[in-house]
Amino acid sequence: MSNTSVVRQLSKFSKKRTKRFALINVVVIGIAAIFVSSFFYINSLAITSGKTQSIIIGNLPLESSALIYVAEKQGFFKLNGLNVTIRNYENGLTAINALLNSKVDIAGSSEYPLVGMAFQNKSIQTISVINKSELEYLVGRRDHGIENISEISGKKIALPQGTIAEFYLGQFLILNNLKMSNVTLVNMTLSQSADALVNGEVDAIVNWQPYTNSVESSLGSNAVEWSVQSNQQSFGILTCRDEWITKNPELVNHLLKALAQAEEFTNNNHVKAKTIVKEQMNFSDSYMDTVWKQNQFSLSLDQSLVAALENEARWMINNNFTNATAVPDFTNNIYLTGLTSVEPESVNILR
Numbered sequence: 001m002s003n004t005s006v007v008r009q010l011s012k013f014s015k016k017r018t019k020r021f022a023l024i025n026v027v028v029i030g031i032a033a034i035f036v037s038s039f040f041y042i043n044s045l046a047i048t049s050g051k052t053q054s055i056i057i058g059n060l061p062l063e064s065s066a067l068i069y070v071a072e073k074q075g076f077f078k079l080n081g082l083n084v085t086i087r088n089y090e091n092g093l094t095a096i097n098a099l100l101n102s103k104v105d106i107a108g109s110s111e112y113p114l115v116g117m118a119f120q121n122k123s124i125q126t127i128s129v130i131n132k133s134e135l136e137y138l139v140g141r142r143d144h145g146i147e148n149i150s151e152i153s154g155k156k157i158a159l160p161q162g163t164i165a166e167f168y169l170g171q172f173l174i175l176n177n178l179k180m181s182n183v184t185l186v187n188m189t190l191s192q193s194a195d196a197l198v199n200g201e202v203d204a205i206v207n208w209q210p211y212t213n214s215v216e217s218s219l220g221s222n223a224v225e226w227s228v229q230s231n232q233q234s235f236g237i238l239t240c241r242d243e244w245i246t247k248n249p250e251l252v253n254h255l256l257k258a259l260a261q262a263e264e265f266t267n268n269n270h271v272k273a274k275t276i277v278k279e280q281m282n283f284s285d286s287y288m289d290t291v292w293k294q295n296q297f298s299l300s301l302d303q304s305l306v307a308a309l310e311n312e313a314r315w316m317i318n319n320n321f322t323n324a325t326a327v328p329d330f331t332n333n334i335y336l337t338g339l340t341s342v343e344p345e346s347v348n349i350l351r
Contacts, residue, residue, distance in 0.1 A: 052083040053251060057238075058095035058104035061088040061281065062209070063288070064131040064236040065108060066297045069280045070273050071262035079261070080254040090189055093162050096239065099124065105244055106255070111235040111305060112164035115312045116321075118328040123242040125335040127252055129305060130259060131236035132296040136168045137212045139197065139225045140204035146224055149176045155203035158186040158193035164234060165206040167312050170319060172228040180319065209291050210283065233296075235305055245335055252338040259299060260343050266297050273297075301339050302348040306330050 059065050068086065071077050077084045089095040092109020099107035100122060108130075117124055138157075140146035146155065152173075159165040170180050186193075186202055193205040198218045206228060207215065216223045238255075245252055266273040278288045309330040316322050331351055340347045 052078065052081050053254075054083040054085065055106060055251060055255065056085045056087060056104045058098045058107040059086045059088050060090075060092060060095065060108045060236070063277050063281065063283070063291055064133055064135075064295060066266065066273065066277045066295070067130050067259045067262040067299075068108070069277050070266055071258045073276045073280075074262065074265055076258040076261040076265075077255075080258040082251070082254055082258060090191070091160050091163050093160070096124070099239060099241060102241075105240065105248075107239045109237060109239060110164040111237055111308055112167055112312055113162070114237065114239060114330075114333055115309055115316060115328075116162065118309075118330060118333050119313070119316070119322045119324050124239050125242055125245060125333050126237040126239045126301075126305075127245070127335045128256060128259070128339050129235045129237050129300045129302075130297070132233040132298075132300075133236065134227065134229045134231070134233060134294055135208045135212075135291070136165060136206065136227065136229050136234065137208065137225050138169065138172060138204060138206050138228045139212060139215055139219075139223055141197065141200065141219065142222050142224050144200070144203040146204060149226060150178075152176075152204060153178055153182045154184075156184045156186055157204045157206060158188040158196050158202040159206040160189055160193070161185060161187040164312075165208070165228075167315055168228040168230075168232075169206045170315060171230055171232075172226070175230055209294075210281075210287060213287055213290075232308065232311075233304070235308060237305075240335070245338075249337065252335070253341055256299065256338050256342040263298055298346070299339060299343055300346045300348075301334060301336060302346075303350060305334070306349060309333075 057068065059068060072084060072086065087098070087104055089098060092107070093113045095104070095107040095109050096113045096117065098104045114124070114126060140152065140155070144155070145151055157169065159169060173179055173182065186196070188196060190207055190211050193202070193207060194211045194215050196202045197205045197215055205215070212225070216225065240252070274288055274292055277283070278285070310327050313327040317324060317327070331349065334349060336347055336349065
């Protein structure tokens with residue numbers, strides 16, 4: 001073989017080897033880039049590099065707490081440096097009382113207990129709405145003479161007094177030309193009232209899911225029901241003591257970031273998020289299909305919350321549930337800084 005041929009072969013070999021090494025370098029760089037970007041993405045979620053900090057959430061064991069369950073299941077709390085303990089309470093008022101007694105750091109409830117606390121000058125603030133829903137029902141027994149709304153007059157109605165169920169019933173009666181004085185209220189927990197209606201101890205109840213669904217299954221065609229919310233949404237909120245927020249502003253931010261990640265996950269993975277809640281609550285597929293579309297799982301602090309609080313405050317004043325004569329300034333009970341730093345587009349409250 002001539003020297004020229006040898007040189008040509010070596011040149012070809014050198015070019016092939018150069019291309020091979022270039023391809024290998026591209027692959028290695030690509031893998032490295034993916035690794036580095038993943039590393040920074042994970043660390044962008046884990047906003048604290050120290051040890052995890054513990055918080056206790058007083059939770060309502062309902063589908064309205066979906067973002068909490070998703071954040072726990074998907075590890076978003078841990079990614080944000082939080083060790084979260086969830087304690088369940090049957091209604092928001094008991095959760096708020098646990099908050100005031102320092103048994104929990106954060107309480108889940110509807111907006112209604114916040115109104116009563118504002119009238120009592122309790123130093124608490126909501127840090128975010130996590131859900132909006134329409135799940136409240138008035139359920140009566142046909143065999144107790146209830147077929148039409150007007151026949152509620154003179155009947156015995158069970159509900160957990162001091163909760164939003166009482167407000168919705170009051171509004172519902174007014175819209176149907178009745179008053180609270182036209183009925184006899186019996187103070188019972190949700191589970192007690194459901195059992196009392198099934199057993200015939202009361203004529204009707206104001207309740208919410210999943211208890212309403214259970215009662216209807218037991219009574220069958222003997223049940224008659226009406227939605228009592230009158231197209232007004234109920235707000236699922238998270239509330240903290242002012243003192244705790246002042247001492248732990250970063251913990252508030254960490255919690256809201258975890259819930260914001262849960263919100264994004266829920267929006268992009270409806271089926272999986274619904275499965276998480278279903279398994280957490282041991283609900284049936286049919287129940288989840290019905291109730292899921294009655295909820296809006298998102299973080300927010302907007303003017304509609306203030307309007308609802310003011311409306312409920314006026315109702316409490318007019319019905320002598322408070323000695324106050326003026327509606328409180330509820331912006332004093334709403335902590336904007338946390339959600340503004342995490343999800344500023346979700347904040348729209350006039351100061």
